[in-house]
Amino acid sequence: METSVLLFDDVNALDVVGPCEVLSKIPNMSIKYVAKQIGAKKTNIQAKLTADYTFSEISNPDILLIPGGQGIKSIVNDEIITKWIRQTHEDTIWTASVCSGALVLAIAGVLRGLKATTHWVKLPCLEDFGAKPQKQRVVIDGKVITCAGVSAGIDMALTLTSLIAGETAAQAIQLAIEYDPAPPFDCGSPDKAPRNIFELVIQKVENQKNN
Amino acid sequence: METSVLLFDDVNALDVVGPCEVLSKIPNMSIKYVAKQIGAKKTNIQAKLTADYTFSEISNPDILLIPGGQGIKSIVNDEIITKWIRQTHEDTIWTASVCSGALVLAIAGVLRGLKATTHWVKLPCLEDFGAKPQKQRVVIDGKVITCAGVSAGIDMALTLTSLIAGETAAQAIQLAIEYDPAPPFDCGSPDKAPRNIFELVIQKVENQKNN
Numbered sequence: 230m231e232t233s234v235l236l237f238d239d240v241n242a243l244d245v246v247g248p249c250e251v252l253s254k255i256p257n258m259s260i261k262y263v264a265k266q267i268g269a270k271k272t273n274i275q276a277k278l279t280a281d282y283t284f285s286e287i288s289n290p291d292i293l294l295i296p297g298g299q300g301i302k303s304i305v306n307d308e309i310i311t312k313w314i315r316q317t318h319e320d321t322i323w324t325a326s327v328c329s330g331a332l333v334l335a336i337a338g339v340l341r342g343l344k345a346t347t348h349w350v351k352l353p354c355l356e357d358f359g360a361k362p363q364k365q366r367v368v369i370d371g372k373v374i375t376c377a378g379v380s381a382g383i384d385m386a387l388t389l390t391s392l393i394a395g396e397t398a399a400q401a402i403q404l405a406i407e408y409d410p411a412p413p414f415d416c417g418s419p420d421k422a423p424r425n426i427f428e429l430v431i432q433k434v435e436n437q438k439n440n
Numbered sequence: 441m442e443t444s445v446l447l448f449d450d451v452n453a454l455d456v457v458g459p460c461e462v463l464s465k466i467p468n469m470s471i472k473y474v475a476k477q478i479g480a481k482k483t484n485i486q487a488k489l490t491a492d493y494t495f496s497e498i499s500n501p502d503i504l505l506i507p508g509g510q511g512i513k514s515i516v517n518d519e520i521i522t523k524w525i526r527q528t529h530e531d532t533i534w535t536a537s538v539c540s541g542a543l544v545l546a547i548a549g550v551l552r553g554l555k556a557t558t559h560w561v562k563l564p565c566l567e568d569f570g571a572k573p574q575k576q577r578v579v580i581d582g583k584v585i586t587c588a589g590v591s592a593g594i595d596m597a598l599t600l601t602s603l604i605a606g607e608t609a610a611q612a613i614q615l616a617i618e619y620d621p622a623p624p625f626d627c628g629s630p631d632k633a634p635r636n637i638f639e640l641v642i643q644k645v646e647n648q649k650n651n
Contacts, residue, residue, distance in 0.1 A: 246457040249485040260486045269480065269490050274460040275471045277490035279480050348618060366622045378618030380594065388624050400627045401640045407559060407589030409628030410621035411577045413599050416611045417620030429612045
């Protein structure tokens with residue numbers, strides 16, 4: 230099987246690496262990192278991730294994975310990229326997104342009429358592009374699987390793995406990456422976070438918009 | 441503040457990106473990816489991460505982060521690398537590892553007499569280098585913070601963030617990356633996994649050793 234992961238400048242690194250850590254362990258899974266132009270792409274963590282393939286070198290991946298990040302601002306306005314996503318999606322077995330990658334799918338027209346989710350900050354925006362926003366960690370509608378913000382890509386990929394390769398394979402991968410999460414706080418969703426923490430994050434998002 | 445992250449070929453990508461997703465959000469935190477030689481390093485997920493700095497370009501980072509991965513086999517035998525780790529550790533505020541990165545610290549002599557943890561498969565090995573293995577997700581002893589396998593780096597980094605920048609900052613980062621984990625199975629540690637899953641992972645580890 231083959232997974233194609235879209236890379237672009239200012240992609241969110243964990244959106245890419247979280248799910249790929251899981252998917253890459255599926256037997257006979259090949260992962261290709263693809264971009265409009267090959268080369269090292271800047272990420273939000275000051276690390277660079279390398280795209281080794283351009284669109285023309287990729288044909289009919291089984292899984293198309295679209296991560297999110299600040300960089301989606303420029304790629305959603307790029308007709309070559311959105312057209313590639315739309316066309317590639319037609320023949321996938323699964324089309325997946327992490328975090329604001331769902332907005333890229335939505336703007337490309339892939340989520341019209343579908344239940345989907347994204348980072349909690351962006352969730353209402355999905356409706357603007359004809360999707361049905363769901364307040365869930367992982368949402369499956371037909372062959373499209375979307376998930377909540379950043380770290381949710383790990384949960385999404387384990388779910389996807391169980392659908393592709395079976396529960397035993399998914400469980401073995403979960404144990405191999407010792408994914409027995411124990412966050413020091415219980416504030417990872419807006420419903421659980423104290424009000425002051427919620428407002429702090431909203432404020433940071435507003436500041437980013439203005440920069 | 442500055443964090444230096446050691447990169448090398450066949451580093452585990454999530455060991456790097458999980459904690460850096462968290463640490464990079466600490467206000468005024470700069471993260472530098474350092475290697476014996478600069479350039480793109482292969483990872484376990486067929487993606488490449490770029491090291492922009494060599495050892496001579498890094499001086500006195502506040503945090504030293506050592507990830508794990510298959511590639512540690514070659515770096516633990518490299519006296520230039522282990523010497524750099526030992527010397528850099530002397531002046532850090534925190535020295536951290538993820539997964540088998542703890543073995544690198546141990547072999548460099550950093551963990552002698554200290555409580556520490558690593559991936560469950562490797563945990564007994566820590567004793568061979570004078571460390572005191574702990575079956576915990578995150579272990580702090582003095583200024584050294586180690587954690588369990590792969591995905592545990594996120595929990596480690598949130599803990600470290602709360603110590604460096606306070607609980608409010610750590611909680612805001614947890615909410616920003618929507619770290620409200622919901623794995624589809626409860627088998628992320630050897631104590632929780634069914635016996636057949638445990639044996640499957642042990643078998644895969646043995647196969648890797650023989651390759």
